[in-house]
Structures are given as C-alpha cells and as structure tokens.
Amino acid sequence: MFASRPWNALSTLFTTNSNDPHSIDRAAKLYRNAATICEPTCTWSGQLPPKVHKNPSYSCKVFLGGVPWDITESGLQYAFRTFGAMKIEWPGKEGKHPRYPPKAGYVYVLFESDKSVKSLLQACTHDFSNGGEYYYKVSSRRMRSKEVQVIPWVMGDSNFVKQPAQRLDPQKTVFVGALHGMMNAEGLAHIMHDLFGNVLYAGIDTDKHKYPIGSGRVTFSTHKSYMKAVNAAFVEVKTPKFTKKIQIDPYLEDSTCSMCNVQPGPYFCRDLSCFRYYCKTCWQWFHSSDGVSYHKPLMRNGRSSSTTSSSSATGAGSSSQTSNSASSFSDTSTLNCGSRAE
Ligand SMILES: [Zn+2]
Ligand SMILES: [Zn+2]
Numbered sequence: 001m002f003a004s005r006p007w008n009a010l011s012t013l014f015t016t017n018s019n020d021p022h023s024i025d026r027a028a029k030l031y032r033n034a035a036t037i038c039e040p041t042c043t044w045s046g047q048l049p050p051k052v053h054k055n056p057s058y059s060c061k062v063f064l065g066g067v068p069w070d071i072t073e074s075g076l077q078y079a080f081r082t083f084g085a086m087k088i089e090w091p092g093k094e095g096k097h098p099r100y101p102p103k104a105g106y107v108y109v110l111f112e113s114d115k116s117v118k119s120l121l122q123a124c125t126h127d128f129s130n131g132g133e134y135y136y137k138v139s140s141r142r143m144r145s146k147e148v149q150v151i152p153w154v155m156g157d158s159n160f161v162k163q164p165a166q167r168l169d170p171q172k173t174v175f176v177g178a179l180h181g182m183m184n185a186e187g188l189a190h191i192m193h194d195l196f197g198n199v200l201y202a203g204i205d206t207d208k209h210k211y212p213i214g215s216g217r218v219t220f221s222t223h224k225s226y227m228k229a230v231n232a233a234f235v236e237v238k239t240p241k242f243t244k245k246i247q248i249d250p251y252l253e254d255s256t257c258s259m260c261n262v263q264p265g266p267y268f269c270r271d272l273s274c275f276r277y278y279c280k281t282c283w284q285w286f287h288s289s290d291g292v293s294y295h296k297p298l299m300r301n302g303r304s305s306s307t308t309s310s311s312s313a314t315g316a317g318s319s320s321q322t323s324n325s326a327s328s329f330s331d332t333s334t335l336n337c338g339s340r341a342e
Pocket of ligand 1: 257258259260261262263278279280281282283
C-alpha cells in the first residue's frame with residue numbers, strides 16, 4: 001500500500017546547494033506546494049461522514065465559486081448587501097494589486113455578522129441531492145442570473161476530537177496541506193484513521209475570520225501511525241464530490257538546531273535518516289555530501305498574522321506551515337512530473 005517510489009528527477013527540484021545560501025529557503029517554499037506536482041503514494045476513496053448541524057455558528061466569511069468573469073465590486077455589493085453590511089475579498093488581495101474581474105472565478109464575501117450568512121443561505125437554492133450545496137443567482141453585465149456556489153463554513157467543523165482526554169503530542173502530529181475546502185475536521189480524522197489508524201484529533205487551520213485556509217493537523221496516539229502518515233507524504237482523496245491530493249508532513253515546532261544545539265532550527269529534514277531540525281549553517285554543512293544532498297527541507301510558514309490557528313490543542317504556535325487556500329476548492333488534476341521507477 002505504501003510502496004516507496006523513488007522521486008528521481010523530481011527530487012532534484014528540491015536539492016539544496018551548499019554554495020547557494022538561498023537554496024534551502026527556495027527548496028522549502030517549493031516543497032510546501034509539492035502536492036501539485038508529486039504523485040500520491042496511496043489513495044483513499046469513500047464517502048465522507050455527512051455533516052449534521054443543529055443551529056450552527058458560521059464564519060462571517062463565505063466563498064463564492066463560479067462567479068461571472070466580468071463581475072465587479074458594485075455588482076457583488078448589489079447582489080449581497082441585502083443580507084447585511086459586507087466587504088468583498090478579491091483573490092490575490094494580499095498583494096497590492098487585486099486582480100479583478102476575478103480570472104480565478106471566485107471571491108470571498110466578508111459579512112459583518114453571521115446572521116447575514118444565515119439569511120443568505122436561506123435565500124439560496126439548497127441542492128440536497130448533491131451533498132447539500134448552496135447556490136445563489138448573480139448577474140453581471142454579460143451574464144444573467146448565473147448560479148454561483150456559496151460555500152459557508154460552520155465553525156464547529158474546525159476541530160474534531162476522536163478520543164477525548166488524551167494528551168496531544170506535537171511529535172505525533174502531522175501537518176496536512178492542500179486540503180479540499182469542503183473537508184472538515186471530522187472528515188479529515190476519518191480519512192487519516194482509515195489509512196493510518198489511531199487518530200486522536202484533527203483540526204482545520206483557519207484565518208482571522210475563522211474560515212479554512214486549506215491546511216490542518218492530525219494527532220495520532222502512536223508513533224507508528226504517525227510515521228505511516230509521514231511516509232505516505234501524498235495521499236489522493238477521492239469522494240463522489242471531489243478528488244484532491246493532500247500533502248502530509250511532520251508538524252514542525254519551534255526548535256533549536258539538533259546539530260549545534262545553539263542556533264534556532266527553522267529547517268526540518270524529513271528524510272528518515274535525518275528527521276531533525278537544522279539551522280542554515282548546519283543544514284549546508286551536513287547536506288553538502290552527495291549521499292544526502294537530495295534531502296528535502298521543510299519550513300514553517302512565517303506569515304502568522306494571516307493564519308490564526310483555530311485551536312492550540314497541539315500546544316504549538318499559531319503560524320501555519322502552509323496556506324494554499326486559493327486552490328483549496330479546486331480539484332487539482334494529477335500532474336506526473338516524477339519519472340516512475342518500474
Ligand atoms: Zn546548527
Ligand atoms: Zn537530511
């Protein structure tokens with residue numbers, strides 16, 4: 001099931017060069033989004049547990065998918081302000097130049113109150129046959145009454161405790177990236193338990209509006225299950241609604257370098273022969289010989305301001321290892337750029 005496939009050509013992408021001080025950060029950044037280019041080692045397919053919510057509390061942020069390509073800020077204001085005071089968050093807004101009309105085909109609406117989210121959902125068509133998806137008609141200059149998918153987030157879906165009253169050990173915790181936006185904590189726990197066993201807890205990372213950012217954490221009760229998950233690295237999740245390749249890495253803590261024990265160790269080598277934290281100097285020194293130069297560095301994402309973790313259950317800080325929310329709803333197709341060893 002977990003046959004290890006040599007990375008071959010693909011691995012060279014992540015190789016760090018001891019003569020280039022920036023190569024570690026570059027490789028770590030690239031690896032963060034490796035789910036888009038790496039092959040899964042195993043596939044989980046099945047039906048996720050149905051979401052049952054009694055009187056749910058929603059995040060004030062909702063995702064709108066499939067918006068008309070020529071929609072404008074005022075067009076969206078016109079369509080949604082009847083539900084309450086709101087703002088639009090355009091894709092790529094982190095930068096200085098918001099790209100709109102949104103080529104990506106999606107935007108976020110930020111309401112001031114979650115009551116607005118509830119009234120919006122009541123005004124939506126609710127397609128129970130297709131997993132309870134919500135649609136709302138939006139018009140633009142060129143498109144009349146286009147059905148736009150509205151994806152709210154129930155805040156209770158951010159955490160799932162499978163076995164209460166158990167200590168959550170950060171060293172038995174994995175970071176899971178490239179999550180599908182509709183995957184909640186219970187679903188994530190379900191998948192990881194099926195594949196690796198002994199899940200204690202699953203959490204979905206959220207932004208300051210408590211909306212998912214496309215990553216999460218899973219804590220196991222045994223080291224064996226943890227290592228099985230780390231070794232799997234990339235798992236394809238197939239449900240009747242979506243297929244998405246998720247990425248599993250060790251959950252990183254603030255740590256000093258395990259070599260010199262002096263400097264902070266922001267780089268983690270996930271190769272099993274290392275499996276420890278390094279400072280930049282020690283990484284370069286240790287990985288300069290041929291036999292280990294292909295090792296891939298992991299790094300935590302420093303953008304803690306935008307990634308307030310919804311739970312500190314793992315006892316770790318709030319910065320997340322990745323945030324790839326833009327693609328978290330898309331069904332990424334599998335690119336095969338690593339040559340397979342047959
Ligand atoms: Zn060091
Ligand atoms: Zn290494």
